[in-house]
Amino acid sequence: MPKPRQEAMASPSATGALKPQRRSYSIGELSRLFEVTPRTIRFYEQEGLLAPERRGQTRIYHEKDRVRLKLTLxxxxxxxxxAEIREVIELYDAMPDGNARQLQRMLEILSAKRAEMQARLEDIRLMQQELDEVENRCRSVLEQLDRRDVT
Amino acid sequence: MPKPRQEAMASPSATGALKPQRRSYSIGELSRLFEVTPRTIRFYEQEGLLAPERRGQTRIYHEKDRVRLKLTLxxxxxxxxxAEIREVIELYDAMPDGNARQLQRMLEILSAKRAEMQARLEDIRLMQQELDEVENRCRSVLEQLDRRDVT
DNA sequence: TCCGCACTTTACGTTAACGTAAACTTGGCG
DNA sequence: CGCCAAGTTTACGTTAACGTAAAGTGCGGA
Structure with a gap:
C-alpha cells in the first residue's frame, strides 16, 4: 500500500472543528489531497457517496464533501x-427530518456497526499477537545464527 | 455481513495451544466450521494459502491448515x-531455513505490517468517535420529539 | 485568437474473489 | 449390486471498484 501524505494520516485535531476551512476544492485538488484519482471521486459520486455542487458542468467540492470522502476512504x-459506507454516511446527515421510527432504526444500525468495529478490534489484537510470535521466533533464530558465528 | 458461529468469533484461548485437537478435517467439515464454501477453500489453496494433504485425490486438512484458514479469514x-495475507503466512512457517539476510527482510515486513495495524487501529478509533457523534445527535433529536409529544 | 490545461461524459477494459454448472470418481450401506 | 452423498476437476459467469481511452467543453494567458 502506498504512503499517504496530507489527509490520509489522522491529524491530531479531533473532529475538524477549526481546520484550514477552504471555501471549496476542484476535483483535482481533492484528488491530490487524498491521493486518489479524479475517476475515483467521480465514481464515489455515482455511487451516492458524494454530491458536490455544480457550477455549469464543473464539480465544486466543499468541506462537507471533503469530510465524506475522508469517511469513505x-x-x-x-x-x-x-454500499455499507453509503449506509453510514446517509445516516450521518439525513437526520433532521427523522421521525421516531426512523431514528430508532438508525440506532439499531449504529449498534450493529459498533459491534462490527469491536469485532475488527479483536481481529487486530489477535493479528498483532501473531506478528509478535513470528517476530520472536524470527529473532530467536537470528540469535542462534549469531551464537554459531561467534563460537 | 452474515453472522459467524464457531471459529469465526474469537475464543478466549490465546493461540490455540490446547484446542479440540482433531486429527483431520474434510473440506466440508472445515467449510462448516468457518462458514465458507468448499469452493472458497479450494480457491485459497490455488492461491497458495493452503496446502492440504492428499489421500488419493481427496484433500485432508489438519490443524496447520485450520490455523492458516483462520488467519486468512x-x-x-x-x-x-x-496476496498480502499469503505474504504474511509464508513468513509464518517458512522460517527454519532462513539465512540472516532473509530474516532481516522478514523483520522489516513485520514492522511494516505492524505499522499498518496501528493505522487501522486509529481508523477504528475515529470511526467509533463518529458513531458516537451520530448516536448523540440521534438521541437528542429523539428527546426533542418526546418533549414535543409531552407538552 | 489560439493554446493548453483542467475539467467533463461515455464507454469499454481489468482485477480480485469467488459463484455456479457440468461431468466425473469414490466410499459406505441397505 | 446399486446408489447416494460428498468429494473432485474444468471452465465459464459475476460483482465491486475502479482504470483507461476517446472525444468534447470552458477559460485564463501570450
Missing part, C-alpha cells in the same frame, strides 16, 4: 464496501 | 488482499 481501509 | 476482515 477510512471505511475502505477497514474493509467496508462502498 | 481474519486478514480478509481487516481488508487485506489474499
Amino acid at each position: 477510512r471505511g475502505k481501509r477497514l474493509g467496508f464496501t462502498l | 481474519r486478514g480478509k476482515r481487516l481488508g487485506f488482499t489474499l
